[in-house]
Amino acid sequence: MSTSVEAKRGAAPAPKPAKPRLSDRARAERRLGLWLAGPAFIIMLAVTAYPILLALWDSLFKYRLTAPDDRAFIGLGNYGVILTDSVFWRDLGVTLLITVITVAVELVLGFALALVMNSALKAVRGWLRTAILVPYGIITVVSAFAWFYAFDINSGYINHWFDWVPGISPDLNWFADGPTALFVIIASEIWKTTPFISLLLLAGLAQVPGELTEAAEVDGATWWQRMGRVILPNMKAAIMVAVLFRALDAFRIFDNVYIMTNGAYGTEVLSLLAYRTSISRLEIGMGSAISVLLFLCVIIICFIAIKLFKVDLTGARGGN
Amino acid sequence: MPMDARHYGRPRKRARAAAGIALAIGATLLTGCSSEEGPPTLTWYINPDDGGQATIAQICTDQADGAYTIETSLLPSDAGAQREQLARRLAAGDDTMDIMSLDPPFVPELAEPGYLAPVPEDVAERTTQNVVEGALTGATWKDKVVAVPFWANTQILWYRKSVAEAAGLDMSQPVTWQQLIDAAAGQGKFLGVQGARAESMTVWVNALVESAGGAIVENPDAPADEIRLGLESEAGTQAAEIVSAIGKEGLGGPGLPTQTENTSMIQFQGDQGSFMVNYPFVWPATNAAVEAGTLPAGLIEDIGWTLYPQVNAGEDTAPPLGGINLGVGADSKHQDLSYQAIECIVSPENQSLYFTTNGNPPANTDAYNAPGISDTFPMAETIRESLELSKPRPQTPYYNEVSTGIQQTWTPPSAVDPATTPATSSEFILAVLKGEKLL
Numbered sequence: 058m059s060t061s062v063e064a065k066r067g068a069a070p071a072p073k074p075a076k077p078r079l080s081d082r083a084r085a086e087r088r089l090g091l092w093l094a095g096p097a098f099i100i101m102l103a104v105t106a107y108p109i110l111l112a113l114w115d116s117l118f119k120y121r122l123t124a125p126d127d128r129a130f131i132g133l134g135n136y137g138v139i140l141t142d143s144v145f146w147r148d149l150g151v152t153l154l155i156t157v158i159t160v161a162v163e164l165v166l167g168f169a170l171a172l173v174m175n176s177a178l179k180a181v182r183g184w185l186r187t188a189i190l191v192p193y194g195i196i197t198v199v200s201a202f203a204w205f206y207a208f209d210i211n212s213g214y215i216n217h218w219f220d221w222v223p224g225i226s227p228d229l230n231w232f233a234d235g236p237t238a239l240f241v242i243i244a245s246e247i248w249k250t251t252p253f254i255s256l257l258l259l260a261g262l263a264q265v266p267g268e269l270t271e272a273a274e275v276d277g278a279t280w281w282q283r284m285g286r287v288i289l290p291n292m293k294a295a296i297m298v299a300v301l302f303r304a305l306d307a308f309r310i311f312d313n314v315y316i317m318t319n320g321a322y323g324t325e326v327l328s329l330l331a332y333r334t335s336i337s338r339l340e341i342g343m344g345s346a347i348s349v350l351l352f353l354c355v356i357i358i359c360f361i362a363i364k365l366f367k368v369d370l371t372g373a374r375g376g377n
Numbered sequence: 378m379p380m381d382a383r384h385y386g387r388p389r390k391r392a393r394a395a396a397g398i399a400l401a402i403g404a405t406l407l408t409g410c411s412s413e414e415g416p417p418t419l420t421w422y423i424n425p426d427d428g429g430q431a432t433i434a435q436i437c438t439d440q441a442d443g444a445y446t447i448e449t450s451l452l453p454s455d456a457g458a459q460r461e462q463l464a465r466r467l468a469a470g471d472d473t474m475d476i477m478s479l480d481p482p483f484v485p486e487l488a489e490p491g492y493l494a495p496v497p498e499d500v501a502e503r504t505t506q507n508v509v510e511g512a513l514t515g516a517t518w519k520d521k522v523v524a525v526p527f528w529a530n531t532q533i534l535w536y537r538k539s540v541a542e543a544a545g546l547d548m549s550q551p552v553t554w555q556q557l558i559d560a561a562a563g564q565g566k567f568l569g570v571q572g573a574r575a576e577s578m579t580v581w582v583n584a585l586v587e588s589a590g591g592a593i594v595e596n597p598d599a600p601a602d603e604i605r606l607g608l609e610s611e612a613g614t615q616a617a618e619i620v621s622a623i624g625k626e627g628l629g630g631p632g633l634p635t636q637t638e639n640t641s642m643i644q645f646q647g648d649q650g651s652f653m654v655n656y657p658f659v660w661p662a663t664n665a666a667v668e669a670g671t672l673p674a675g676l677i678e679d680i681g682w683t684l685y686p687q688v689n690a691g692e693d694t695a696p697p698l699g700g701i702n703l704g705v706g707a708d709s710k711h712q713d714l715s716y717q718a719i720e721c722i723v724s725p726e727n728q729s730l731y732f733t734t735n736g737n738p739p740a741n742t743d744a745y746n747a748p749g750i751s752d753t754f755p756m757a758e759t760i761r762e763s764l765e766l767s768k769p770r771p772q773t774p775y776y777n778e779v780s781t782g783i784q785q786t787w788t789p790p791s792a793v794d795p796a797t798t799p800a801t802s803s804e805f806i807l808a809v810l811k812g813e814k815l816l
Contacts, residue, residue, distance in 0.1 A: 119812060122468045123490050123774065144815040210632045211640050233634035233789060321574035322634070322789065330815070336461055338777055338816060339468075347815075 109352065116346035122339035135346035144330070145347070149354070152326045155239070156307040159246045160300060166247070167254035167299070174255070175262045193252035201316035204245040208232070235323035242313045242324060250306065254299045261295020262288070301362040305355055327351050417711050418446045419718055421476040422463065424701060425454045429735035430478065437721035445714045447476070456480045456576060460777070467492040467706055474706025475715045476722075479524055481515030481702055481769055482776045485597070488518040489774040494705040494712045496522050504723055511698040511767035512740040518772065519598055523704065525719050526740035528731060530699035531685075531763040532584070532654045533756065538681045540566055540651040551694065553687045554585075554619045558628060561651045567630035568623055569641040569653025574788040577637055579770060579780040580697045581654070582787055585616035587695035587768040588688040594771035594779060601775050601810045606803045613799035615688055617787075621798075624790025634789035646672055654685060656699070657760055661736045661753075682756045684763055698767035700740060732757075738764065781816050782806035 079087070116135055120128045139145045170189055177185050192200065208215050208231040219225045231237045265288050273283045289296070311328040318324045320333070331351055335344020423430040434447040441447075452459040460483040466474055467487060479487070487493050501522040505513055512529040516522055534552070541548050544560035561568045571577035586593055591612025595605040607613065623629050629636060630644055638655055645653040646663060653659075663680065666672040685696035703722065705715045721727070728739035729747035738760050739745060750757050771779055786802035787793055808814040 123464055123486050123492075125468070125490065138813060139815060142815045210635065211643055228631040230631050230633075230635060233631075319574070333781075334815065337457060337781075339461070339464055343812070343815070 112345040112348050112352075115341050116343075116349050118342040120340070120342040122341055131342075135343050136350070138343070139346055139350060144325075145327075145350075147323070148325050148327050148330045151239070151324065152308060152310070152328075155243055155246065155310055155326065156304055158243050159250070159307045160303050162243075162247050163251045163254045163303060164296075164300060166251045168258050170251065170255035171258035171262050174259050189255060190252045192249050193256075195249070197249060197312040198316060200245060200249050201313045204241060204248075204313075205232075205317045208241050232318050233322060238318050238322060238324045242310075242317055245313050245317075246307065246310065250303065254303050257295060257299035257302070258292070261292040261299075264295065265291040297362065297366055301359070304358055304362070308355060308358060309351075327354070416441075416443050416445050417714060418448050419475040419711055419715055420473045421447050421449045421718075421722075422452050422474065422478060423449045424452050424456070424459055424478045424480075426737065427735045429731045429737065432734070433722050433727045433731065436727065437718055440721055441718070445711070445718060447718055452478070456483075457777075460486075463487065464492075467708075470708050471706065472708045472710050475709045475711055476719060477704045477706065478527070478701045479704045481512075481698065481700060482772070482780070484516065484524050484702060484704070485518045485772050486774040486776060487704065488523040492707050493523050494707045494709060494715075496525065496705075497713075497716055500525070500716045500720060504720060507742045508740050509742060509761075509764040509767070511764060511769055512700055512702075514772065515698060515700070515769045516702045524702035525704075525723055527701045527703050527723050528728060528737040529740040529764050529767075530656055530738060531760060531767045532580070532656055532697045533759055533763050534683050534685055535569070535645060535653045535655055535659055536681050536683070537645075537650050537652075538679050540564060541681065548681055548683050551684060551687050551690075553690050557652045557686055558619070558622055558626075561628050562626060564651065565649075566651035567644055567649040568628045568651060569636075569645040569655060570623060570629055570633070570790075571636055571638055571641055571654075572620075572624065572629055572633040572788060572790040573635045573637045573640075574784045575637055576780060576784070578788055579783045580699070582616055582620070582783050583768070583770045584654075584685065584695055584697045585619055585688060586612045588685070588692070589615040590689075590692065591616075592771070593783070594773055597771050597773040599773075601778075601812075604773065604775065604779075604807070604810055606779075606806060608799040608803045610799070612688075613803075614795050617793050617795040617798045619688070620787060620790045621793040621795055624793060627791075629790060634791070646676065652686075657738060657754065657756065658736050660756065682759055684759065684766070693766060695768040696763045696766055698764070698769045700737070740764075775810055778809050778816060779806055782809055785816070 117130060117132055118128055119131045119134065174182065174186055174189065207213050210216065210228075210230045210232075213231075215231075216225060216227045216229055220227060229237070231241050269287050269291065270283055273287045278286065309328050310326050311332065314320060314324055314326050314329050315332075320326070320329045327347070328351060331344055331347040334340050334347055338344070421430065421434055431449050434449050438445070438447050452462055459478075459480065463474070463477055463479070463483075464487065468490075484493075504525045505516075505522060508526045509529055511531075512526040513522075515529075516524040516526045534557075536548060538548075540560065543564060544556075546552060546556060546560060557568060560566075571581055583593055586607070589612035591610050592607045595607045596603070599605070624633060627633075630649060632640055632644065636644070638658075641653055642655055642659050642662065644650060645655070645659075646666070663672065664677065667674055667677055685694045687694045703719045705712055705719070709715055723741070725739070725741050725744040726747070728741050728744035729750060731737050732739050732744065733747075733749055733753045736754070738754075738757075742761060744750075745757055745761050754760065770776065773779060782805050783802060786798060786805055805814065809816045
């Protein structure tokens with residue numbers, strides 16, 4: 058809907074049905090596009106396609122970095138071990154749990170923040186945006202350490218500040234138990250990345266034409282009705298892009314878990330498993346296989362988002 | 378906006394000029410590198426410390442009188458991360474790996490594929506005289522010295538004199554784990570042990586199993602699929618009984634499942650402190666905290682030390698062994714000079730200096746006789762005695778798998794069951810070693 062509105066308002070008429078014969082202008086534009094994107098595309102191929110293909114190849118071997126002579130081709134053997142191991146499924150479950158909870162909470166919080174930013178007075182808007190963006194500007198490792206030390210049983214202050222909350226006492230060791238440790242990891246993740254999602258939503262919110270909401274208001278629509286019938290449908294593309302980006306990001310969570318628990322007590326996530334297998338154990342073959350599976354999971358998420366929810370990633374480009 | 382072809386001309390000229398400048402700069406840089414002269418520079422990959430290794434590097438550079446210059450390069454603080462970085466560099470054939478500070482358990486893994494340059498026989502002979510037995514074992518692989526012992530670490534039993542007295546324990550005699558458990562339980566105090574899912578857990582389990590007369594790995598130099606574990610034994614069960622008792626009765630305090638060497642020291646320094654097994658760094662750290670006023674002045678007087686506790690009364694204890702050995706990379710361009718430098722680094726004088734300034738105990742017993750040692754470390758004699766009794770962790774190329782397997786099955790301590798844990802952990806580790814399970 059937003060694109061159609063923009064198309065109507067757009068200055069340039071869209072050359073839609075002219076598929077077989079391109080105009081000179083369109084051809085020049087396409088050539089420029091190739092020139093602009095080409096070098097980046099080649100570099101992308103070199104730095105992403107090559108390692109991905111190498112990982113695929115390595116995953117078919119039993120290969121340990123410190124035993125290079127024992128390297129042996131075992132076909133899909135590594136995948137067999139991984140997919141029949143409860144560790145992989147447990148880690149996948151933990152990763153999905155973190156992804157679903159963080160994205161859901163962040164979407165709600167981020168939308169609220171976007172609304173606040175959008176309707177704030179001009180004078181404070183700049184300050185407000187900066188303040189909201191601060192957590193996102195902090196390096197994840199730094200924020201992970203900050204959260205870790207805040208909740209740590211020896212040096213933390215949370216246990217003392219919140220000992221009036223049932224279940225929290227000075228003796229509560231947050232990182233000794235899966236659920237409590239995951240709570241801290243998820244909370245820190247939400248604190249850190251909500252600004253990102255709210256910024257994406259703010260951009261979507263700004264796209265909603267003011268006249269539509271005004272017209273709805275004049276027609277007597279309540280706030281909830283305007284939100285549900287006018288604003289949200291017009292923001293669908295922005296919301297889906299925000300959800301997709303954050304879901305992919307959350308699914309690859311690493312820093313927070315690595316710093317806070319290093320995967321102990323049922324908090325291990327898939328990327329940590331891949332790291333521990335290929336970097337700590339130096340099992341290049343098995344580690345590559347886990348990485349490939351992680352990559353497949355990410356592709357599946359993309360596929361679900363794009364095909365099932367029909368996210369149009371190029372929808373933001375006006376006039377096509 | 379579509380761009381007119383005419384606009385392309387000028388940028389292209391500019392790009393050519395830029396490429397020319399870049400080429401010129403690159404050429405200057407290259408000639409700058411190749412014209413390097415003077416004594417060869419040896420790179421020493423060091424683990425983080427209080428600056429002691431850098432000082433020794435300077436001393437040896439001065440003593441070499443122009444034969445070589447030693448430059449230090451810092452490794453990550455975590456022992457596992459140090460191993461990862463060294464292994465990756467060695468596997469990639471990095472020729473700057475002249476001297477490396479190696480944690481003993483990881484020596485076999487690097488020695489087996491031939492990543493370490495052989496130690497010349499005369500160097501091995503000179504540098505292993507008067508070296509404590511545990512440290513020598515840690516530097517040996519398949520009956521050959523493959524690294525040079527530099528310093529050796531061990532855990533001793535630290536205790537609060539007031540608590541020991543109240544429990545009626547005679548600390549001049551060897552004590553057992555059971556006595557400590559009873560004493561701490563009787564007074565509602567916490568025992569200082571390391572129950573976190575980390576390397577320190579393996580250190581603890583290994584010391585318990587070895588003290589009970591067993592061994593975690595029975596044939597450490599066997600290939601991965603032939604390794605036999607000694608956990609399913611009387612010694613393994615006894616070790617599990619101790620870990621489980623401390624975990625289940627809450628004797629390690631609420632922080633036990635995440636307790637490392639540092640956090641157990643903080644607990645020991647507090648009101649709940651009673652007994653603690655830990656490395657000698659505790660002494661300078663506690664003194665510094667008292668001097669800074671963060672801990673009460675009377676604390677130092679209340680702290681005593683003795684040998685690591687026994688598992689069975691009357692049987693020798695087997696305290697943990699740590700420390701650092703020095704190795705030379707097989708692809709290093711200056712192997713002879715590196716071994717010359719290592720001989721300088723591990724001289725008894727430098728080892729004593731390292732002990733008094735950084736708190737890391739010498740591997741060479743001669744170094745304990747240096748003046749000033751007993752002033753800085755009144756427990757130096759206990760440390761030396763402990764080193765003589767100490768037993769290294771399993772010396773196998775698959776140490777990482779064995780250690781991580783133990784960490785995953787023996788933590789949290791409260792979940793350890795003497796009846797099942799040794800068997801489950803054995804099965805798990807063997808399956809991982811055979812490549813049938815993920816770690």
